Amino acid sequence: MTHSGKQTIFKPKQQDFLIDVRGLTVDFDIGNHYVRALHGVDLSIRRGETLGVVGESGCGKSITWLAVLGLLGGGAKVSGSARFDGQELVGLTPRQLTAFRGGRIALIFQDPASALNPVHRIGRQIAEALRLHRGLTGKAAKEEARRLLDRVGISNAAQRLNEYPHELSGGMNQRVMIAMALAGEPDLLIADEPTTALDATIQAQILDLLRDLQAETHMAMALISHDLGVIADMADRVSVMYAGRVIEEASAEALFERPAHPYTRGLIGALPDIDGPRHRLEAIPGAVPAPSALPPGCAFSDRCSHVETICHKGPPILGLVGGEDDHSAACVRLDAIEDQELNLASQPSKLVHQRAGLQEGVEA
Amino acid sequence: MFLYVLSRIARALITVALIITLAFVILRMTGDPATIILGPDAPPEAYEAFRRNWGLDQPLFIQYLSYFAAILKGDLGQSMRDGRAALDVVMERVPLTLLLTVPALLFNLVIGITAGIFAALNRNSWIDRAIMTASVTGFTVPSFVMGLVLALIFAVKLKVLPSGGSETWQHTILPSVTMGLIGAAIIARFTRSAMLEVLGQPYIRTASAKGLNWTDVVIQHALPNAAIPTLTIIGFMIGSLVAGAVVVESIFSWPGVGRLLVGAVANRDLAVVQVILILIGFTMVLANLIVDLAYGVIDPRLRHSTPAK
Ligand SMILES: Nc1ncnc2c1ncn2[C@@H]1O[C@H](COP(=O)(O)OP(=O)(O)O)[C@@H](O)[C@H]1O
Ligand SMILES: [Mg+2]
Numbered sequence: 023m024t025h026s027g028k029q030t031i032f033k034p035k036q037q038d039f040l041i042d043v044r045g046l047t048v049d050f051d052i053g054n055h056y057v058r059a060l061h062g063v064d065l066s067i068r069r070g071e072t073l074g075v076v077g078e079s080g081c082g083k084s085i086t087w088l089a090v091l092g093l094l095g096g097g098a099k100v101s102g103s104a105r106f107d108g109q110e111l112v113g114l115t116p117r118q119l120t121a122f123r124g125g126r127i128a129l130i131f132q133d134p135a136s137a138l139n140p141v142h143r144i145g146r147q148i149a150e151a152l153r154l155h156r157g158l159t160g161k162a163a164k165e166e167a168r169r170l171l172d173r174v175g176i177s178n179a180a181q182r183l184n185e186y187p188h189e190l191s192g193g194m195n196q197r198v199m200i201a202m203a204l205a206g207e208p209d210l211l212i213a214d215e216p217t218t219a220l221d222a223t224i225q226a227q228i229l230d231l232l233r234d235l236q237a238e239t240h241m242a243m244a245l246i247s248h249d250l251g252v253i254a255d256m257a258d259r260v261s262v263m264y265a266g267r268v269i270e271e272a273s274a275e276a277l278f279e280r281p282a283h284p285y286t287r288g289l290i291g292a293l294p295d296i297d298g299p300r301h302r303l304e305a306i307p308g309a310v311p312a313p314s315a316l317p318p319g320c321a322f323s324d325r326c327s328h329v330e331t332i333c334h335k336g337p338p339i340l341g342l343v344g345g346e347d348d349h350s351a352a353c354v355r356l357d358a359i360e361d362q363e364l365n366l367a368s369q370p371s372k373l374v375h376q377r378a379g380l381q382e383g384v385e386a
Numbered sequence: 387m388f389l390y391v392l393s394r395i396a397r398a399l400i401t402v403a404l405i406i407t408l409a410f411v412i413l414r415m416t417g418d419p420a421t422i423i424l425g426p427d428a429p430p431e432a433y434e435a436f437r438r439n440w441g442l443d444q445p446l447f448i449q450y451l452s453y454f455a456a457i458l459k460g461d462l463g464q465s466m467r468d469g470r471a472a473l474d475v476v477m478e479r480v481p482l483t484l485l486l487t488v489p490a491l492l493f494n495l496v497i498g499i500t501a502g503i504f505a506a507l508n509r510n511s512w513i514d515r516a517i518m519t520a521s522v523t524g525f526t527v528p529s530f531v532m533g534l535v536l537a538l539i540f541a542v543k544l545k546v547l548p549s550g551g552s553e554t555w556q557h558t559i560l561p562s563v564t565m566g567l568i569g570a571a572i573i574a575r576f577t578r579s580a581m582l583e584v585l586g587q588p589y590i591r592t593a594s595a596k597g598l599n600w601t602d603v604v605i606q607h608a609l610p611n612a613a614i615p616t617l618t619i620i621g622f623m624i625g626s627l628v629a630g631a632v633v634v635e636s637i638f639s640w641p642g643v644g645r646l647l648v649g650a651v652a653n654r655d656l657a658v659v660q661v662i663l664i665l666i667g668f669t670m671v672l673a674n675l676i677v678d679l680a681y682g683v684i685d686p687r688l689r690h691s692t693p694a695k
Contacts, residue, residue, distance in 0.1 A: 088591075091595065093591060093594055093595060116599070116600060117599060120597045120598070120599050121597070122597075123594065123595050123596065123597040124595055124596035124597035124598075125597055128595075129592075129595040131588060131591070131592065133588060136587065136588040136589060137588045137589055137591075137592045138589055138592065139589040139592070139593065139607050139611065140589070140611070140685075140686070140687060141610050141611055141614075141684065141685060141686060142606075142607075142610075150593075150596060150598065150606075151596050151597070154596065154597045154598065155597060186686040186687070188686070188687050199592075202592075202596065206596075206597065
């Protein structure tokens with residue numbers, strides 16, 4: 023088996039993808055100059071597929087999707103390409119983008135309590151999306167909003183329509199957000215840390231709901247999380263992000279069984295044991311560098327235990343991992359570190375346990 | 387909601403009582419009205435008679451109680467100058483003051499809120515900077531300077547408006563604009579920061595992500611929310627209108643409540659000063675009460691007494 027594969031740039035077949043993001047960059051205007059926060063991100067999702075996007079906080083997971091939909095505001099410069107069902111989104115005017123936002127592409131966010139407007143009734147906020155994307159108003163909109171609330175598992179839906187976000191729990195508000203997202207009958211749902219603000223039982227229920235809805239509607243999903251347990255539970259494929267770049271990409275199975283990049287290995291090594299206390303283990307020392315303070319070369323080099331002089335030469339690009347045709351990583355030392363045992367043998371089973379644990383939470 | 391309204395009304399009543407007390411304390415502590423009204427050369431018997439007449443020979447506490455009891459009966463005393471009911475003396479000036487303050491208020495709300503919203507929506511652009519520079523100038527310049535400068539420009543130099551008096555409607559323009567500009571400067575600043583705060587909230591991003599165009603996001607999801615903090619400052623502005631009229635009425639020789647107050651203080655006409663202080667306090671309390679009730683209408687979180695589950 024040759025290892026020259028990692029020199030080949032990973033190039034999937036374009037036509038399969040519902041969304042195909044290539045070389046996406048984001049620069050933020052910070053007063054007198056621009057700081058690059060995304061350095062050419064490549065991501066793609068097939069119809070009906072769930073892409074897990076994982077990485078520590080500050081890696082650029084959220085701004086990737088906000089940039090795709092033009093939601094970063096005037097201070098951000100976006101370039102690169104994001105083709106959605108053949109249509110290029112980067113460079114569209116805000117008015118052209120409104121047709122996609124909340125319609126074919128819906129978003130739900132991390133903190134459901136503050137993501138809903140506190141002064142408007144739930145029903146009104148859902149009806150707004152129904153008017154925009156399905157042309158429903160008045161009684162028809164109200165009836166459909168009630169049906170959607172019912173569908174996302176909110177009891178007393180008719181009554182809830184007249185309530186305000188502060189009268190609902192966090193989990194309920196996230197269900198409302200999901201109902202609002204469904205209002206546009208999206209082909210792609212971007213779920214940005216949808217369960218991070220919720221406690222474990224509710225988290226499992228929301229994930230189950232998303233899984234059910236996906237089975238029912240065949241929508242594709244980008245599930246953003248810094249929690250590998252959630253990703254393992256939900257994703258078909260996974261993109262690992264670090265400091266504004268995708269540094270590893272593979273099917274969920276391959277990623278958890280054969281993580282290649284030292285960062286991914288570190289993240290998986292940091293998974294809490296299901297039997298132990300539920301806190302994050304500090305397996306990777308240090309923190310994600312700020313976009314304005316990246317080390318030269320590989321952005322992970324200052325935290326990496328495999329770092330060599332070559333790592334500082336320039337940022338590594340994604341290349342196929344030896345022996346696999348659907349698994350790529352951005353590290354120049356893959357060959358050298360591949361054989362090192364990182365005590366990963368027990369990890370897959372740990373994840374399976376974790377999944378079981380989440381399921382138990384639902385029944386409880 | 388009912389409890390909320392009730393508690394706000396109770397708070398307003400207590401504040402009014404405190405203002406009445408304060409008016410009494412301040413005025414009795416700052417000099418002897420008998421000396422000032424009768425002059426320093428009057429015979430001692432005249433002082434005696436004056437004090438007895440006005441109840442000033444009683445212990446302070448008794449004076450306070452009878453003062454309070456009288457107010458509850460609607461009797462606010464007589465002007466020590468001409469013996470007419472103090473309330474009448476003040477009330478006949480109120481319409482004149484309203485003639486200045488109501489246009490000033492409308493002017494400052496319309497200009498101030500519009501400018502504040504535009505500044506926030508164009509944050510850090512030249513529009514924002516121009517509006518904020520004007521706003522800072524507007525409220526750092528004292529009102530008498532602003533009034534004098536406007537009078538200098540429009541009355542003395544351009545001769546298009548009268549500099550003082552109350553004969554025609556043109557006489558209201560300079561004093562109203564003086565008050566309005568200062569108010570607008572304050573409102574613009576508060577509206578801007580309230581808008582910026584709201585525009586940074588996650589629900590604004592949700593509204594955009596839903597597919598609303600930016601105009602609708604601003605109108606439906608930013609303005610109602612930004613109105614909540616802006617209301618506070620509007621209440622404060624309404625409350626301070628009469629107080630603000632004192633300076634402006636003096637500059638432009640406008641015979642309203644403000645100028646009456648200046649004269650009554652100089653003459654130690656206690657009852658009149660008291661009535662005006664109470665009137666000012668009362669406007670402030672009333673304005674705040676209205677604002678509190680409006681909060682309840684706009685902000686559902688206040689309306690519901692049940693805490694979030
Ligand atoms: N409006 C902004 N201006 C400047 N920097 C920003 C802005 N939004 C995000 N960033 C920076 O971009 C990086 C990626 O942010 P984000 O995508 O929110 O990370 P996460 O992976 O946690 O979702 C972070 O370093 C963040 O500080
Ligand atoms: Mg994020």
